[in-house]
Amino acid sequence: MSVTRRTGWFLAAASVVATVAYGFACAPASKQAAGTIGAADAASKVYVAPGQKDEFYAFLSGGFSGQVGVYGLPSGRLLKIVPVFSQFPENGYGYSEETKPMLETSFGNIPWDDLHHTALSQTNGEDDGRWLFVNANNTPRIGRVNLATFETEEILQIPNSGGNHGSPFITSNTEYTIASTRFSLPIPQADVPIADYKKAFKGTISFVKASEPGKMDVAFQLLVPGYDYDLARAGKGPSKDWMFFTSYNSEQAYEKLEVNASKADKDFIAAVNWKSLEACATAGKGELWPANYAHNVMDEFTRVATTEFKKQVRVLTPASCPNSIYFLPTPKSPHGADVDPSGEYIVAGGKLATVIPVHSFAKIQKAIADKAFETAVDGIPVLKYDAILAGEVKDPGLGPLHTEFDGKGYAYTSLFISSEVVKWKLGTWEIVDRAPTYYSIGHLMIPGGATTKPSGKYLVAMNKITKDRYLPTGPELAQSAQLYDISGEKMKLLLDFPTVGEPHYANAILASKVQAIQKKFYSIADNKHPMATKSEPETGVSRSGKVVHVRMTAIRSHFSPDNIEGVQVGDTVLFHITNLEQDWDIPHGFAIQGATNAELLIMPGETRTLKWVPKALGVYPMYCTDFCSALHQEMQGYVRVSPVGSSVPLMANTVKAQGQAARAEKFKH
Amino acid sequence: MFAPRLNRWLTALAALLLASALLFPLWSVSLIAPQYPEGLGMYIWAHTVTGVGANDLQNINGLNHYIGMQTIVPDAIPELAIMRPGILAMSALGLLVAALGRRRLLQAWALALVAAALVGLVDFWKWEYDYGHHLDLEHAPIKVPGMSYQPPLIGSKQLLNFTATSLPATGGVLAIAAVVLAAGAAVLGGGATQPTPSRRAPEPRAARMSDDAPVLTHR
Ligand SMILES: [Cu+2]
Numbered sequence: 109m110s111v112t113r114r115t116g117w118f119l120a121a122a123s124v125v126a127t128v129a130y131g132f133a134c135a136p137a138s139k140q141a142a143g144t145i146g147a148a149d150a151a152s153k154v155y156v157a158p159g160q161k162d163e164f165y166a167f168l169s170g171g172f173s174g175q176v177g178v179y180g181l182p183s184g185r186l187l188k189i190v191p192v193f194s195q196f197p198e199n200g201y202g203y204s205e206e207t208k209p210m211l212e213t214s215f216g217n218i219p220w221d222d223l224h225h226t227a228l229s230q231t232n233g234e235d236d237g238r239w240l241f242v243n244a245n246n247t248p249r250i251g252r253v254n255l256a257t258f259e260t261e262e263i264l265q266i267p268n269s270g271g272n273h274g275s276p277f278i279t280s281n282t283e284y285t286i287a288s289t290r291f292s293l294p295i296p297q298a299d300v301p302i303a304d305y306k307k308a309f310k311g312t313i314s315f316v317k318a319s320e321p322g323k324m325d326v327a328f329q330l331l332v333p334g335y336d337y338d339l340a341r342a343g344k345g346p347s348k349d350w351m352f353f354t355s356y357n358s359e360q361a362y363e364k365l366e367v368n369a370s371k372a373d374k375d376f377i378a379a380v381n382w383k384s385l386e387a388c389a390t391a392g393k394g395e396l397w398p399a400n401y402a403h404n405v406m407d408e409f410t411r412v413a414t415t416e417f418k419k420q421v422r423v424l425t426p427a428s429c430p431n432s433i434y435f436l437p438t439p440k441s442p443h444g445a446d447v448d449p450s451g452e453y454i455v456a457g458g459k460l461a462t463v464i465p466v467h468s469f470a471k472i473q474k475a476i477a478d479k480a481f482e483t484a485v486d487g488i489p490v491l492k493y494d495a496i497l498a499g500e501v502k503d504p505g506l507g508p509l510h511t512e513f514d515g516k517g518y519a520y521t522s523l524f525i526s527s528e529v530v531k532w533k534l535g536t537w538e539i540v541d542r543a544p545t546y547y548s549i550g551h552l553m554i555p556g557g558a559t560t561k562p563s564g565k566y567l568v569a570m571n572k573i574t575k576d577r578y579l580p581t582g583p584e585l586a587q588s589a590q591l592y593d594i595s596g597e598k599m600k601l602l603l604d605f606p607t608v609g610e611p612h613y614a615n616a617i618l619a620s621k622v623q624a625i626q627k628k629f630y631s632i633a634d635n636k637h638p639m640a641t642k643s644e645p646e647t648g649v650s651r652s653g654k655v656v657h658v659r660m661t662a663i664r665s666h667f668s669p670d671n672i673e674g675v676q677v678g679d680t681v682l683f684h685i686t687n688l689e690q691d692w693d694i695p696h697g698f699a700i701q702g703a704t705n706a707e708l709l710i711m712p713g714e715t716r717t718l719k720w721v722p723k724a725l726g727v728y729p730m731y732c733t734d735f736c737s738a739l740h741q742e743m744q745g746y747v748r749v750s751p752v753g754s755s756v757p758l759m760a761n762t763v764k765a766q767g768q769a770a771r772a773e774k775f776k777h
Numbered sequence: 778m779f780a781p782r783l784n785r786w787l788t789a790l791a792a793l794l795l796a797s798a799l800l801f802p803l804w805s806v807s808l809i810a811p812q813y814p815e816g817l818g819m820y821i822w823a824h825t826v827t828g829v830g831a832n833d834l835q836n837i838n839g840l841n842h843y844i845g846m847q848t849i850v851p852d853a854i855p856e857l858a859i860m861r862p863g864i865l866a867m868s869a870l871g872l873l874v875a876a877l878g879r880r881r882l883l884q885a886w887a888l889a890l891v892a893a894a895l896v897g898l899v900d901f902w903k904w905e906y907d908y909g910h911h912l913d914l915e916h917a918p919i920k921v922p923g924m925s926y927q928p929p930l931i932g933s934k935q936l937l938n939f940t941a942t943s944l945p946a947t948g949g950v951l952a953i954a955a956v957v958l959a960a961g962a963a964v965l966g967g968g969a970t971q972p973t974p975s976r977r978a979p980e981p982r983a984a985r986m987s988d989d990a991p992v993l994t995h996r
Contacts, residue, residue: 664839664843665918689839690831690832690836691832691836691839692815738919739843739918
């Protein structure tokens with residue numbers, strides 16, 4: 109069949125009209141999507157002039173990178189990457205002899221994890237800026253980052269846990285950070301058929317002591333029904349003794365969860381009174397179960413990490429500690445359970461629900477007192493939905509996940525499927541605004557949004573898909589966050605910024621709180637590292653069997669010693685390098701050819717050790733990797749490696765001290 | 778002949794100001810560079826040299842090794858050992874001459890003080906000259922032909938990437954005020970008065986301390 113001439117003309121004309129119409133209608137719209145303000149206006153709001161500083165620190169979880177990305181807000185500038193559960197060749201974390209133990213677990217040294225959530229330490233329900241806690245999802249762990257140094261100082265493995273997703277949410281005075289199991293398991297572990305899921309699999313909710321650095325510990329675990337525990341949030345104000353955990357798969361499916369775990373109308377939020385559990389634990393209720401889990405601590409003064417394996421854990425059950433756990437029925441596989449700043453409302457994000465249900469803490473207390481129970485599961489009372497419901501936000505959009513608050517009476521919920529943020533009013537439950545995200549927002553974050561005092565100025569959306577938002581980079585595209593201005597009635601999109609790894613959740617805090625406690629360098633006088641070398645005359649080499657210890661110092665712009673001879677093939681050479689600087693922002697680096705691990709970055713006043721096993725004879729260069737000074741490039745040296753059994757004596761030159769002693773001597777005459 | 782009462786009071790005040798200068802650094806040398814926007818600094822006290830920040834002196838010495846400058850070691854500077862007792866002695870003497878009220882003595886003391894101040898400044902300048910010029914060029918990583926690194930006595934000077942600013946610090950200001958007052962007391966006219974025992978300036982403690990410095994009291 110052929111197109112007639114007339115039809116051809118018609119089609120041509122129509123397509124021209126369509127193109128022009130499309131151009132007029134869509135060109136401006138596509139450049140400025142709904143919720144976007146004028147580019148210049150937005151630019152001025154995120155512009156932090158050279159030399160000026162951001163108002164907030166934002167800590168974005170690095171997801172599968174096992175790290176935390178630290179950004180300034182509102183600029184979105186990346187300030188630092190803090191490795192927690194991942195080896196970091198950039199500074200030797202997890203490679204240096206001092207930091208290797210940080211990654212120790214009962215499974216061995218695990219150099220990676222999936223870091224999902226962050227929790228800033230709190231005092232009286234407010235962020236205090238001391239520490240950042242983060243979770244490892246895959247091999248259950250909780251890490252603590254010291255915000256004076258931005259270094260990981262402590263990691264505690266969580267026993268009896270599979271998939272530490274509902275973690276590390278924190279109580280309002282940092283009493284406990286928590287860990288709950290995404291995957292239920294045979295607890296304790298056992299060789300059982302997977303089909304025995306319903307009878308053999310359990311979940312645990314762990315409370316980890318968090319208030320004393322270096323002393324994190326699983327205070328007690330509560331054994332709970334074998335569901336998938338997802339996210340959690342501590343109460344605050346009137347509800348501060350409670351913790352709320354979402355769960356899904358109350359169907360207890362163990363295969364094809366996609367379908368089989370989405371059948372029930374309602375799943376549960378577990379409302380747990382941790383004060384009551386604490387009292388039970390203190391009273392010796394429950395049982396001490398044998399366990400094996402690592403506790404890794406970086407000592408403040410040696411700056412050497414050590415691992416202790418803990419051998420038991422206190423396990424409580426709902427029966428051994430009655431009145432400590434209740435189930436709140438909540439529509440359709442809830443994700444977030446978020447408590448508003450007053451502590452009264454618990455907002456659930458039912459991923460597959462058509463409403464956002466909000467529970468009332470006061471009503472929960474009344475329902476418990478009135479025994480308004482629908483039923484009980486494994487001895488856990490299930491409260492009546494209608495008795496505890498404060499209200500429902502109707503038609504919020506598709507896939508409500510997670511909610512934060514601005515402290516001005518509004519809540520902001522992320523909607524994964526419809527890819528937007530919806531703003532609604534607490535109490536009236538009416539939707540007042542919505543803004544699209546690009547694309548598929550997971551969590552969102554408002555600085556202080558998890559505390560009693562949110563700063564309702566900005567909102568950060570963490571997106572799962574970026575498609576056409578950035579220059580393409582092959583099959584994997586930039587991970588991204590978006591910054592919204594929420595100071596006015598309408599949310600305004602200000603900025604897209606790429607992130608490290610896939611951020612699942614984040615916290616942000618007023619910069620002044622963290623700036624105030626910054627450490628500029630480690631005091632060399634306080635350096636208690638067993639191999640610390642505090643002056644150049646103390647440097648040298650020694651051999652014990654096949655191990656050669658090099659005690660070395662680094663100061664602008666030389667190593668001492670910078671030539672070493674007498675090392676033999678197959679020796680284990682340990683370079684213990686002390687950075688003698690006592691000045692801010694003067695790390696030295698150390699690298700040697702053929703090292704199979706990484707480099708070292710040594711902070712001023714600190715000692716770090718790199719292991720090197722030369723495999724062949726020759727002379728190998730070593731050098732400083734951190735551009736420390738004008739003569740950084742001269743900061744280098746050699747190690748001569750001789751055959752096994754060689755008669756070359758072990759020796760090292762030490763750079764002649766421009767020492768005070770020599771000077772003092774001169775002045776005396 | 779006795780000095781006017783006002784002059785004697787000025788003299789006593791000058792003596793006390795001089796002693797109080799020991800409580801503060803006399804001079805400050807501050808160094809600003811692109812790498813050190815927060816600055817590094819040194820305080821020169823009568824008895825020692827300290828950093829403004831906890832590690833400033835160490836860091837200044839560390840940087841100075843690049844240009845072959847000698848390490849600043851306070852214990853190796855003999856003047857720092859005698860300056861404090863010297864100032865205390867001068868201060869005690871000042872109180873004594875104020876009490877005695879003899880115009881001649883007062884003028885002699887003022888003259889001695891001015892002379893001592895000048896000697897002090899010249900000596901400080903000489904040390905600065907020594908540090909700035911006597912460089913260990915053989916071992917200095919950075920050699921700039923013709924360059925010396927003497928900081929100014931008062932004022933600012935660019936020394937490579939550093940702007941060095943040298944100024945009297947609180948103690949220095951007090952000491953300068955003492956010298957000016959003493960000189961004023963020595964030259965100002967006025968009616969002579971007889972000292973009355975009951976109105977003597979209180980000085981026994983300071984006078985006792987002058988025994989610690991016999992060389993100066995025997996002038
Ligand atoms: Cu270096």
